Amino acid sequence: MNVxxxxxxxxxxxxxxxxxxxxxxxxxxxxxxxxxxSGATEDAEAARRWAVRHVTGCPRHTGFREITHGFxxxxxxxxxxxxxxxxxxxxxxxNA
Ligand SMILES: [Zn+2]
Numbered sequence: 001m002n003v004x005x006x007x008x009x010x011x012x013x014x015x016x017x018x019x020x021x022x023x024x025x026x027x028x029x030x031x032x033x034x035x036x037x038s039g040a041t042e043d044a045e046a047a048r049r050w051a052v053r054h055v056t057g058c059p060r061h062t063g064f065r066e067i068t069h070g071f072x073x074x075x076x077x078x079x080x081x082x083x084x085x086x087x088x089x090x091x092x093x094x095n096a
Contacts, residue, residue: 002015002016002052003015003035009030010077011077012074012076012077012092013074013075013077014072014073014074014075015072015073015075016046016070016071016072017071017072017073018072019073020074022071022073023071024070025042025044025068025070026040026041026042026068026069027030027040027041027042027066027067027068027069028040028041028046028047028066028067028068028069029047029048029050029051029054029064029065029066029067030064030065030066030067031051031054031058031061031063031064032063032064032065033058033061033062033063034058034061036054036057038050038051038054040054045080047066048066051064089093
């Protein structure tokens with residue numbers, strides 16, 4: 001598990017978002033000529049197939065930028081337990 005923490009106590013940490021609904025990555029292809037995009041998808045190959053369809057229709061649009069989105073979660077310094085999701089780390093009330 002990749003966890004990034006600044007040195008010293010009392011620092012926030014950063015980890016890949018463990019939430020089940022968070023995709024590991026989302027991909028998008030963008031034409032560098034006209035700016036049209038594939039739209040975001042979790043299927044990198046689908047984004048690349050869009051680029052092939054785009055250049056087929058616009059043969060002068062041969063440059064593409066691949067954009068990859070990753071999802072991360074910041075954890076406060078008092079929560080060293082990285083094995084649980086942020087939503088389940090809320091402490092119960094003291095008198096509950
Ligand atoms: Zn284009």
